[in-house]
Amino acid sequence: MTLYRQLLLWMLVVLFLLTSAVFAIQFNTTKSYLIEQQSTELNNVVSSVGFALSPYLKEKDFIAAESVINATFDSGYYSQVKLTLLDSEKEIIRHYPHIIKNVPNWFTSLIHIEAITQTRTLTSGWLQLANLTVTSSPASAYVQLWKATTQLVLGFLACLLLTAIVLSLVLNKVLKPLKQIQKSAQEMARNHFTASLPIPHTRELVDVVTAFNSMNIQLQQHFEQQAQEADTLRIRAYQDPVSSLANRSYLMTKLNSWLVNKPSGGIILLKSDAIEDNYQQGGYELGDPLVLKLADRLKELSADDITIARLNQSEFMLIAQNVPKDDLLDIGRTMLYMTSELNSDPLGIAPLQAAVGIVMCSETLTITALLAHADNALNKARQQIKEPLALLEISEQKTIPAIGKQQWNALVDEAIANNLIHFTFQKAIDANNTIIHKEMFAYIKKGQQRFNAGQFLSALEKLNDGAKFDRYIIETIFHKFTKKTKSVPVAINITQSSINDTGFIRWLNTKLLSCPQMRQHILFELPEICFIKNIDNTSLLCEIIRQNGFQFGIDNYGHNFSSTGYLNKLRPSYVKLDFAYTSQLDDQVKTDVLESITRSANNLSVLTIASRVETIEQKQKLTLLKVQGFQGYVTAQLVDGK
The missing domain is CATH 3.20.20.450 (EAL domain)
Structure with a gap:
């Protein structure tokens, strides 16, 4: 269970207990008041009836006395009235039905209100005339107590509901920083780092959020450093530092794995004389910028089945797996065009200072033989005056169908x-x-x-x-x-x-x-x-x-x-x-x-x-x-x- 639910639940439990205690006190107070009110009313009615009956009893007018009793006690608040004459033992008894309306039976069986009985002797001077006994009916008390109970229950339930809503809103706002910490901690557990959390206004949570943000930043920097370290090691081992292309070591590994698995496609060897001349004339200061410029253009040819590497200062090789001859020729011409951009020749009349040799691969070729064929194709390309590009097909190479x-x-x-x-x-x-x-x-x-x-x-x-x-x-x-x-x-x-x-x-x-x-x-x-x-x-x-x-x-x-x-x-x-x-x-x-x-x-x-x-x-x-x-x-x- 979440902290929010625990706090809200326990607050509601405490509130319910307090409300129940107040309800019990109020209920007992109301019950006691109704019983006391019943006793007081009974005492008053007995006194008033006694004064009203005494003259009639003195005159032996029983009909008038009976009329007074009927008129006074015909209200449903009394269950029995008994008048006993002392001189003749004559009795007048009236019973009234015990009817409780709009009160459930379980309430009357659970809550017990006893009927009150009072007896008073009626006198005229020193002469005792009769005994009047009146028994109250608890029906009215039950009705009033049930109404008071329903009002209390509804009132307390409304208060509980309103308080629960207010508490949930308040707790949600107070615990919002904790929820943010929880969400950020879940992301951190998955090594996914989020932005720093805002500093809350709660004093106790300020230090927690500050420490959490600091830990989040440190872990994020740690993972970034590890990623940078991996990139750095990878660059040192497999990447040419100037061109950011693959180096010769990586190229040899790719060629080896390619030739072992029934290769199809070919390789393209590019030689740039302009880059070589710049290295000879001005060293790295003139040569490196040209290499970087050409490499950025060659990277546009990169694809999932194409590897581009720099063999030495002025030679670049492209491995094109599963690429047919016509596409290799198109790629080779594109590489020549990219190399021509290195020439400072606005009129476009200077000879192209580059050559491209293409070799279609064969299952029987070794790395040494493949590179030797690439050199031969490059030398053949230099003999092409119009376009310094040559393609060499090995006779055993039959794996790629002539399909466009x-x-x-x-x-x-x-x-x-x-x-x-x-x-x-x-x-x-x-x-x-x-x-x-x-x-x-x-x-x-x-x-x-x-x-x-x-x-x-x-x-x-x-x-x-x-x-x-x-x-x-x-x-x-x-x-x-x-x-x-x-x-x-x-x-x-x-x-x-x-x-x-x-x-x-x-x-x-x-x-x-x-x-x-x-x-x-x-x-x-x-x-x-x-x-x-x-x-x-x-x-x-x-x-x-x-x-x-x-x-x-x-x-x-x-x-x-x-x-x-x-x-x-x-x-x-x-x-x-x-x-x-x-x-x-x-x-x-x-x-x-x-x-x-x-x-x-x-x-x-x-x-x-x-x-x-x-x-x-x-x-x-x-x-x-x-x-x-x-x-x-x-x-x-x-x-x-x-």
Whole structure:
């Protein structure tokens, strides 16, 4: 029970006890008064009747005496009248009915008022004439006592109700600072820090609120410092300090993980002679500003499946997973255009001081061979006078079909119309091998051909048409799980184009409102790039998901080298760490970065999940680094293999 309710309840109990005591005193006083009044009236009427009867009794006029008795006692206040003549033993007796109107029987049986009897001898001088005995009727006393009781009860109940309302308002106002402290403490327990509380007027609470505000600020600064520390360690280990792009170490890690998993797409190597010349002529003072300017432009190309890194002073590499040849050529030309902006050439007649080499990836390539092919493509590009751009296709590379964006789009439309989209699921487990959720992966199966989502989603994203695919997936999964009472939650990936589609956001809000029973079965997974490039739309979508009681997570966390401060604002349920942070666990610097990142997330009660965990040994190492969830081949060993 809350303090407010306890105080109000006890105050009302004390008030009720006081009111009951006053009621009992007032009730007994009224009862005693009515009894006393009954006795007084009886005494007065006996005296007056005695004086009236004495002359008639002296003259032996019994008819007149009987008339006086009938006239005097015919009022309902008396139950019996008895006149006994002393000289003849003659009696005159009158009985009156005992009727109590408008008084409940339980009241008369509970409250006892006795009838009063008085006897008086009537005389004439020294001569005794008769004895007059009168017995009162308590009916009138009961009626008056019942009226007084109802008035007292109604009055006291009204006072209790009015006092309860006043007390509730007063207590609510007095305890408002405590409620604010309670609410802020609940937020603090979830590591969500609010603004400082206003200082109350209550002297005892001033010190409490002041101390609480100070503790709130200190904890908030502590978490911010931890987040800054994680960002700093991450920058030192994986980020180029000048361009803020990924460094060579991070690039090698991404290339390694990409080549191991049947790669599709390609790499683009950009060489800027203008940057190299400026470094040679003026050192860092001239070279660094050009690098920073070009890097800011290259960041515009960033996406969830694209990694951009700086290899050395003047070379930049872009990894484009699942991107077809035509799109790679377009990206390469865009990079050339961005580099041309570094040239001081208002007439546009100077030769372009840059070259771009593109290599389509193959399953048989190693990192060394891939980089060697990139250098060859770059040298070939320098020989192109009109456009210094060259594309090198490895003969073994056959994984990407020669399908354009519109063809991919048509294939997706056909798959949606004919239910050609199928699903596979990969479990995420915790340290105790308990399943956290299953991530859903979609693919299209047409005849004997199978197309994974990575092959066609990039085309849908470029056409800003991913919302139709996401709608179909959500409808299908919701329909599938409405038939199940118990199931492991399923994580559904949302495309970047859907997040930027206000129509999709409205549709999803309506869908979630109509299916509250799915809250325990469905999770939504958003790519980290959306929190960097489209924070407003992403925040709106996250708020809609949260308001409807659903949960969401962040995929490829840490991929884009941006500050992780959005975690504290948006509070996802979990984050899936980018593979680059969890792959090289023998490097102490990189494990320090991973531990710092996971600690920052864990302090905000955000679950950290490592993807592509292949071995039990790797899982054990990640557990020591405070990683709480694991997804990859290890789940098949530990869960499916049981």
